[in-house]
Amino acid sequence: MSKKRIATVWLDGCSGCHMSFLDMDERLIEVFQQADLVYSPLVDLKEFPEQVDITLVEGAVSSEEDLHKIRMVRERTKILVAFGDCAVTGNVPSMRNPFGAKATLQRAYLENVTLHPQVPREAIPALLEKVRPVHEVVKVDVFIPGCPPSAETIFLALSDLLADRMPDMAKLTRFGA
Amino acid sequence: MNQPVRVKTLKIDDRDVSGREDETILEVARQNGIFIPTLCHLEGLTPIGACRLCLVEIKGVSRLLPACVTRVEEGMEVYTQSERLQKYRRMVLELLFSERNHICSVCVVNGHCELQSMAQILGMTHVSVPYRFPRLPVDASHERFVVDHNRCILCTRCVRVCDEIEGAHTWDVMGRGIDSRVITDLNQPWGESETCTSCGKCVNVCPTGALFEKGKPVSDRQKKRQFLPYLTMMREERR
Numbered sequence: 001m002s003k004k005r006i007a008t009v010w011l012d013g014c015s016g017c018h019m020s021f022l023d024m025d026e027r028l029i030e031v032f033q034q035a036d037l038v039y040s041p042l043v044d045l046k047e048f049p050e051q052v053d054i055t056l057v058e059g060a061v062s063s064e065e066d067l068h069k070i071r072m073v074r075e076r077t078k079i080l081v082a083f084g085d086c087a088v089t090g091n092v093p094s095m096r097n098p099f100g101a102k103a104t105l106q107r108a109y110l111e112n113v114t115l116h117p118q119v120p121r122e123a124i125p126a127l128l129e130k131v132r133p134v135h136e137v138v139k140v141d142v143f144i145p146g147c148p149p150s151a152e153t154i155f156l157a158l159s160d161l162l163a164d165r166m167p168d169m170a171k172l173t174r175f176g177a
Numbered sequence: 178m179n180q181p182v183r184v185k186t187l188k189i190d191d192r193d194v195s196g197r198e199d200e201t202i203l204e205v206a207r208q209n210g211i212f213i214p215t216l217c218h219l220e221g222l223t224p225i226g227a228c229r230l231c232l233v234e235i236k237g238v239s240r241l242l243p244a245c246v247t248r249v250e251e252g253m254e255v256y257t258q259s260e261r262l263q264k265y266r267r268m269v270l271e272l273l274f275s276e277r278n279h280i281c282s283v284c285v286v287n288g289h290c291e292l293q294s295m296a297q298i299l300g301m302t303h304v305s306v307p308y309r310f311p312r313l314p315v316d317a318s319h320e321r322f323v324v325d326h327n328r329c330i331l332c333t334r335c336v337r338v339c340d341e342i343e344g345a346h347t348w349d350v351m352g353r354g355i356d357s358r359v360i361t362d363l364n365q366p367w368g369e370s371e372t373c374t375s376c377g378k379c380v381n382v383c384p385t386g387a388l389f390e391k392g393k394p395v396s397d398r399q400k401k402r403q404f405l406p407y408l409t410m411m412r413e414e415r416r
Contacts, residue, residue: 092280145302170296
């Protein structure tokens with residue numbers, strides 16, 4: 001049997017879920033005996049490859065780039081996993097939603113700055129008006145709540161997915177875990 | 178003289194059970210170790226059937242009825258765990274999460290929250306309706322307590338405990354539908370309330386992080402509710 005192809009993607013999140021992923025420690029060996037990591041912030045690859053079996057998406061959809069990226073990832077992935085609370089609920093990035101994108105940029109780049117206050121406009125993607133959980137933008141197959149989900153949770157979820165089973169996440173984790 | 182106690186016999190999930198005629202389906206179910214989820218219900222306070230999590234199916238009745246305010250009847254056949262009920266309960270929870278800003282990871286009661294635990298118990302892993310993200314205030318004007326409307330689910334436990342147990346009636350509900358808010362006195366800042374006795378009962382019965390005490394570490398946010406049935410019992414004995 002050929003190895004499964006796994007990818008991880010980092011949208012608007014703090015990378016805590018990826019840190020928790022690394023926290024699997026020696027169990028990573030077990031995971032990667034059954035799978036190859038074909039794309040991730042943890043490896044040096046620029047292009048998201050075609051035909052990925054499982055993609056874990058950390059972070060909410062927050063900018064034009066996130067939107068573009070997640071749509072492409074969805075097209076090229078069999079099983080898309082919303083990985084952690086930001087991807088599942090919007091979580092901390094969504095705390096700007098009651099105020100709107102304009103007020104957020106103004107607060108961050110103008111009101112609190114004394115030297116050359118300016119909103120950056122070049123080479124960075126525009127913010128969306130509202131931060132949205134991944135499943136509001138593309139179809140999500142599996143949800144792993146948690147901020148971040150524990151290494152144990154990630155390992156058990158991945159083990160199930162690699163064995164072509166759907167994991168029962170409610171038993172393993174919760175929002176804010 | 179004590180009235181004779183009338184007993185009703187009925188079935189819950191195909192089990193033969195019995196209860197006093199003045200008891201509700203929820204009370205009888207709990208006495209028999211049958212789990213029915215609740216949020217607005219709290220032993221010691223008047224049941225109001227507001228959250229709709231305890232909906233049950235009754236044979237011969239087309240509507241779903243809230244177990245916390247439905248009295249037991251002779252020959253009733255109650256079902257508490259059907260797929261239809263699970264679906265509606267999860268939907269109720271999803272709507273509660275989507276209506277305000279429940280961000281568990283930055284909430285003071287993360288890990289001690291009934292809404293959060295209920296999502297886990299009922300197997301709700303995400304919210305399938307769009308979130309509303311309303312802009313809501315936090316009132317920290319009280320010397321000891323804070324009300325964060327982002328976390329409020331309008332269960333009105335605070336309103337009921339303040340009225341029925343403390344007797345102050347500082348809390349109330351203002352507005353209609355989705356604009357409803359719990360308020361102190363006539364929508365004045367809590368810190369300026371002349372009726373609040375600062376007893377903290379509302380904070381301890383609140384199922385979420387909507388009401389919390391200032392200056393306590395997150396690890397010590399467990400709500401203390403043991404006092405409630407005890408206070409109710411003592412009062413009934415004095416009457």
